[in-house]
Amino acid sequence: MSIKDRLAAKAAGIGSNPRSPRPEPEIPSRPKTAPGQLMASLPLLAEKERELEVLRTRLEELEVGAAGGSSDEIARLKKELADAQQSGAAIDIRLLDLHEVPGRRRHMPPEKYAELRENLRHNKLIHPIVVLPRSEGGFEILSGHHRTDALRELGRESVRCVVVDATTEEADEGAFFANLMQSDLTDYEKYVGLKRFQQTHANLKQAEIAGRIGISQSYVSLLLSYDRLPNAARAVLEANVGIVGATAAAELASLSELGKSERVVEAILQVSVGKLDQAQAVRFAKDGDRTKVTKPLATTFKVKAGKTTWCDVRRAKNVMRIEFQSEEVAQSVQDAIKRTLEGLASAARGELRDEES
């Protein structure tokens, strides 16, 4: 999955990325660009928020007397605003009252987080934090952990939140499913979410889970293969969620079950320090040979005529390039090469016939 992060980071800003067509909802690019794209990702909340904003604006205008409204109208608007807020629209909540539930936080690369924070330093929060009331007081954060972190870091007191009405279980599921749709969630994080979901729904088969999420059963199986890794390996992944994708994890898990768990742990450690990539890690765990990267180097040589180069030969795999000083020389050599090649070809044909008989 690490490559995906890299790719995603590099592809950011490029419009045509079919794998991750959705704009990052946690980062408000610029207020002016917000409406269309960003609202698409959270249509209901955004819609509500926009209605509220309209109400607030009109109320403000009336109160300062700019629009010359009657006191009746002000009262009516105030009530409308209060009603709207009651029914799950955005309200301001003190950051002190927001609490994190383990396992719900999405991974975000440090650079991205810094970008988000700087954005929030200068721009208004576009998407409210989504929270759930706690019985013991305060609120659980459902979505918006990084925004909350950033605002805390910026020394803000409160934040615009949307309070949703749901059970914790529904909330977990909601957060999980919403997260799983995020293409930049690492496979390991998907596994953690899946695992939790599976534990609370022990009766569900992989195919059923897959159906609910909208992915294939085999992908569910792949993701859950992290479960078959040695504990020590998972501990490394816990701290480096993006380094081993589900495909490699599945292979490593199989190897582990074949009695190579020590090598699997070692391989994952090597990946975590950047010494191996995923594919190399699998090879490492498989046969233990130091992975030799078979990079087909282009071979070259030059043929000199006195001090100057008469021709320059390069070969990469099955392609040769021969460069001469003039077209005339190239033409004459071409004939010679042709004769040589024809000789080689007939010899090769002879060998083939010998082998066949």
Add this chain to the structure above:
DNA sequence: GGGCCTGTGCGCTTGTAATG
């Protein structure tokens, strides 16, 4: 002879479908 730009194949990934 070497530098620079461009096009493309490679190696990696995610994800689905078929099969065991």
Add this chain to the structure above:
DNA sequence: CATTACAAGCGCACAGGCCC
């Protein structure tokens, strides 16, 4: 439920092509 085969997207490295 696991495994295997395959399709497709992506960036990067490097071959290919051109120019000075």
